[in-house]
Each structure stands twice: as C-alpha cells, then as structure tokens.
Amino acid sequence: LLLLREYIRRKYSVPRARVGAQTTGAYTDVFLTGILPTVLYADIESLYPSIMLNRAIEPVTDELGVFQTLLRELTTRRLEEKRAVQSSSDPEDKANHDSLQSSLKILINSFYGYLGYPRGLFNDYNQADEVARAGQELLKDIIKQVELHNGQVIEVDTDGFFALAPDNVIGEEQEAIFVEKISSSLPEGIRLLHAGRYKKMLSYKKKNYALLDYEDRLTIRGSSLTSRSLERFARNFIQLSINCLLQEDLLGLHNLYVSFVKEIENHRWEAADFSRTDTIRDTFETYESEIKENKRKPAAAYEVARRSGLVLKPGDRVSYYVTGTQSGVKIAENSRLSLEWDPNFPDENTAYYLDRLNESAKKFEVFFEPHDFKKVFSTEDLFGFTADGIQLVSQRVAFPEEAPPIDEDGPEFGIWIDESGL
Numbered sequence: 001l002l003l004l005r006e007y008i009r010r011k012y013s014v015p016r017a018r019v020g021a022q023t024t025g026a027y028t029d030v031f032l033t034g035i036l037p038t039v040l041y042a043d044i045e046s047l048y049p050s051i052m053l054n055r056a057i058e059p060v061t062d063e064l065g066v067f068q069t070l071l072r073e074l075t076t077r078r079l080e081e082k083r084a085v086q087s088s089s090d091p092e093d094k095a096n097h098d099s100l101q102s103s104l105k106i107l108i109n110s111f112y113g114y115l116g117y118p119r120g121l122f123n124d125y126n127q128a129d130e131v132a133r134a135g136q137e138l139l140k141d142i143i144k145q146v147e148l149h150n151g152q153v154i155e156v157d158t159d160g161f162f163a164l165a166p167d168n169v170i171g172e173e174q175e176a177i178f179v180e181k182i183s184s185s186l187p188e189g190i191r192l193l194h195a196g197r198y199k200k201m202l203s204y205k206k207k208n209y210a211l212l213d214y215e216d217r218l219t220i221r222g223s224s225l226t227s228r229s230l231e232r233f234a235r236n237f238i239q240l241s242i243n244c245l246l247q248e249d250l251l252g253l254h255n256l257y258v259s260f261v262k263e264i265e266n267h268r269w270e271a272a273d274f275s276r277t278d279t280i281r282d283t284f285e286t287y288e289s290e291i292k293e294n295k296r297k298p299a300a301a302y303e304v305a306r307r308s309g310l311v312l313k314p315g316d317r318v319s320y321y322v323t324g325t326q327s328g329v330k331i332a333e334n335s336r337l338s339l340e341w342d343p344n345f346p347d348e349n350t351a352y353y354l355d356r357l358n359e360s361a362k363k364f365e366v367f368f369e370p371h372d373f374k375k376v377f378s379t380e381d382l383f384g385f386t387a388d389g390i391q392l393v394s395q396r397v398a399f400p401e402e403a404p405p406i407d408e409d410g411p412e413f414g415i416w417i418d419e420s421g422l
Contacts, residue, residue: 042194059115081098
C-alpha cells in the first residue's frame with residue numbers, strides 16, 4: 001500500500017505482479033543437541049533489511065525508487081524509537097516507544113517477504129533470492145567467526161543464534177564483549193546484540209528448544225516439543241520432563257513418568273486432561289458429501305457430534321475423548337463427548353492414553369543411551385531405580401562448514417550424518 005500510494009500520488013503507471021517462484025530459502029540449522037550449559041543468545045539486528053540497504057536491492061519494476069526510500073526512512077525511524085526506549089525514564093513513555101519500534105521492525109522485515117509475494121505488484125523473485133543468498137553467506141561467516149574465537153554455535157537462523165561461549169568468557173559482561181567482537185568483523189550495517197543468557201538449554205531439533213534462565217524460568221519453543229494437538233496431560237508431562245532434564249534430575253524424571261502411568265491406570269484425572277478439542281470447519285452437509293465421494297476420512301469431532309445429536313455449525317468446537325480397550329482403535333468410531341465422561345464409571349481408553357504418554361516420552365530418547373532411556377521411562381522397579389551411571393547425551397548433528405542452508409519450507413531438504421553415524 002505504501003508503494004502503491006506513492007505511485008498514484010505521482011500519477012505514475014503501476015506494474016503487474018511478476019510470475020515465478022523463489023528458489024533460495026532462508027538459512028536455519030542446528031549443530032548441537034543435548035542439555036547444554038551456559039548458553040548465550042545473540043540477536044542479528046534487521047539482517048535482511050540491512051542487506052537490502054547495503055546492496056541497494058529493490059524491485060526491478062520500481063522505476064521511481066520508492067522501495068529503497070521507504071526502507072531507509074522506516075529503518076531510521078525505528079532506530080530513533082529504539083534510542084528513545086533506552087533514554088526514556090517514564091515507564092509509559094518507554095512502553096509506547098517500544099511498541100512503535102516493534103511495529104516498525106515487523107513492517108521493515110516484510111520488505112523481503114514482499115519481494116517473493118506472488119500477488120505483490122512490485123514483487124521480484126530474483127531480488128528475493130539475492131537477499132536470501134547474501135543472508136546465507138553472512139550467517140556462515142558469523143558461524144565461522146564464533147568458531148574461530150573458540151565458541152560453538154548451537155542453532156542459527158536469520159533472527160540470531162544460540163552459542164556456547166569460549167571457556168575463557170565468563171559472566172554477562174564478558175559475553176557481551178565476545179558478541180561485540182564477532183559483530184565488529186561483519187559488514188557495515190550488520191550488527192549483533194547480546195540479547196540473552198541462559199543457565200541451561202535443551203536443544204532438540206531445528207527451531208525446537210527449551211531455555212532455563214538464571215532465575216529458573218522455563219521457556220519452550222517449537223511444535224515438535226509441545227503442540228496444541230497434544231492432550232493437556234501430555235503437554236504437562238513434556239513440560240515437567242523438560243524441567244527435570246534441564247535440572248539434570250533423572251530420579252525426578254523417572255518418578256514423574258511412573259506417577260503419570262499410575263494416574264492414567266487409576267483414572268486419577270479430569271476429562272479436560274485427556275480430551276482433545278477440534279473446530280468444525282465445514283457444514284455437516286459438506287462433510288457427509290465429501291465422505292461419500294471419498295474426498296476425506298471420517299473425523300472424530302463430526303462423528304461424536306452426530307452420535308450425541310448435536311447440531312453444529314462452522315466455527316463451533318467439539319471436545320471428545322477416546323474410548324475402547326485397545327491402543328490401536330479407530331478414533332472416529334471410538335470416542336465420546338467430554339461432557340459425557342463420568343468419573344464414577346470411567347470408560348476412557350487406558351491403553352491408548354498410555355501409548356500417548358510413551359509417545360511423549362519418546363521425544364527425549366535422543367538425550368539418552370538406549371538402555372538408559374528404557375531404564376528411566378519404565379515402571380519396572382523391582383530393585384529400585386537409581387540414576388547412577390546414567391549420562392545425558394549431547395552430540396554434534398551437523399558441521400557448519402559442511403551443512404548447506406536448508407529451508408524447511410523451501411525446495412531443498414537434507415539429512416546430515418556425522419562421523420559416528422548419528
């Protein structure tokens with residue numbers, strides 16, 4: 001709209017959107033997995049906007065040069081707002097400046113996405129690829145600089161990176177100096193900020209991790225670790241398990257697993273703990289028509305509603321649980337409304353929910369040797385559980401100099417194997 005407004009104001013012809021596709025994706029990768037101590041986070045300040053400004057990248061159809069003018073002006077304004085945040089002593093004023101700089105950041109970052117937007121009148125896939133390639137080169141250079149200074153990058157993307165600082169870098173002040181050293185080696189306009197430090201990090205896979213800060217606050221990121229599709233008991237189990245792992249409390253982790261097994265077997269929970277909630281997207285007429293035409297499979301939410309005599313419309317939500325006695329049941333055929341569950345006569349499928357618990361536990365398999373994993377996540381305590389001899393496993397899963405940029409949403413995919421075959 002900003003581009004279009006200026007072209008209309010100048011009474012200049014507007015180009016058509018170009019047809020094509022972007023071929024180069026953003027660089028994101030993970031190099032270390034495991035429970036890692038003393039982790040720092042460095043923010044790469046406005047990577048793509050800085051690249052576009054430094055290299056004067058703009059759509060080839062922008063004959064008036066509005067793209068660059070807007071980007072430079074908005075970036076300048078954002079930096080002014082950031083300085084105002086730092087200099088202001090009034091909390092309300094500080095919050096206002098921070099909200100504005102955050103909004104400007106989103107707008108500025110959208111300039112890159114706009115280049116590859118199919119419906120954008122001034123889109124330019126070649127220029128979008130140029131920005132992405134330059135970003136890959138810069139990120140690889142940052143990784144190289146960290147390694148040259150005896151640090152280790154854990155995970156990197158276009159927003160920033162997590163790293164293990166060199167052994168001689170101790171404390172927040174020295175971490176900030178370390179980040180500044182790396183920043184000073186980068187091209188003009190590309191700046192790193194020491195944006196976080198953590199007592200422990202659980203590095204699971206790309207864009208999936210958990211952080212424990214120095215005030216013991218836990219942050220979990222990534223749908224592979226915890227997802228809205230999981231039942232509440234599974235989400236709780238995963239969160240509590242992650243906390244045990246970050247505290248390296250393996251006895252607590254084992255006891256946690258055993259307690260959840262007993263709660264499931266003895267029905268010591270509420271319907272909300274094991275229910276799932278789905279949103280009705282289509283009318284029943286559409287659903288039934290698509291079932292007859294083999295365009296979709298039966299869905300539990302619709303079938304539960306049908307059996308209970310509910311009249312639903314798109315947008316309504318249905319909460320249900322799984323019944324039966326075998327873990328491999330067809331959910332659409334073996335489910336009931338959560339409101340129908342009676343704690344005095346529980347009929348939830350215990351075998352199914354124990355399987356769901358074990359699926360959740362299996363996420364942590366990567367942090368253990370196989371025999372240790374079976375020992376921790378087991379209820380067989382004939383001789384009593386002891387964590388003696390159990391070591392958490394950390395491993396390098398990729399090498400920065402070998403692993404190419406892989407965008408999970410882009411055209412390239414890959415699996416990288418290290419020397420040990422992991």
